[in-house]
Amino acid sequence: YIHRLKKGFSTTHPLLNKEVQALKNWLSIRTSYPHAESEWVFLSRKGNPLSRQQFYHIISTSGGNAGLSLEIHPHMLRHSCGFALANMGIDTRLIQDYLGHRNIRHTVWYTASNAGRFYGIWDRARGRQRHAVL
Template sequence: MDAAQSMSFPERNRCLIMMAFIHGFRASELLDLRLSDIDASGKQLNIRRIKNGFSTTHPLLPDEYNLIKLWLKQRKLIENGVEGDWLFLSRKRRPISRQHFFSIIREAGRRAGLAVKAHPHMLRHACGFALADNGVDTRLLQDYLGHRNIQHTVRYTASNAARFKGVWKKKPR
């Protein structure tokens, strides 16, 4: 997140990175967000999953909501003449393309000193692993990430040894 601060449109880029991680977005899902998907009064976000996934509503975290508000202030400065209500716009007042989003993530990763080339799907995986590591139930994680098939979710919990903690509450006889 800090690496995005020194890039152009830091509010937008930090917002993109945080939302991709917090909600486990695929690139297309994030870039398809509209202003109308944000419920400011309820501090919620309507999420339309792709790949036949479950669409749902997620709460907006306080820090995330504040970043969105900062981006929306910046967005107002460039939105003149924009058709549609895309949440994330490029400098050219168009919706951000997948290629542009990939370059934003790659550059943020480079500036952060990552040893690998960062890409947007890493943030989705990081979300899944972080939630699994925090003990989120596999079925809840499946719903949160919008997976129809639980097998796509199990990968996040399979490497978490903490899930076995307490299995043997009593000593075997």
């Protein structure tokens, strides 16, 4: 699990096995870094905590190296998570809680742009109707 605290709002998220393995791999690599015993997960080559600016640079450079046509920034990782959850049909309130949004209006943005969410809606509704008890 990973614990997140933002503006006094705390959430705890489970990590997937792949994510746990990636973190373990990274922590074994970083043993060669100065200050490897630091509580910070990501360190600079000098062993200091990775700054917000350094992280921004890494993400935007990686987007450019991948040939993406738009400028990538770290917050896009969060947006992609919200859109992915919405596209999987996850309940909007659950997405709100997962992302730590206090206001549901910030979460609805992820679901509003997904026209595919309406695909098969009448078939699903009719299926439930057939099984309804009168």
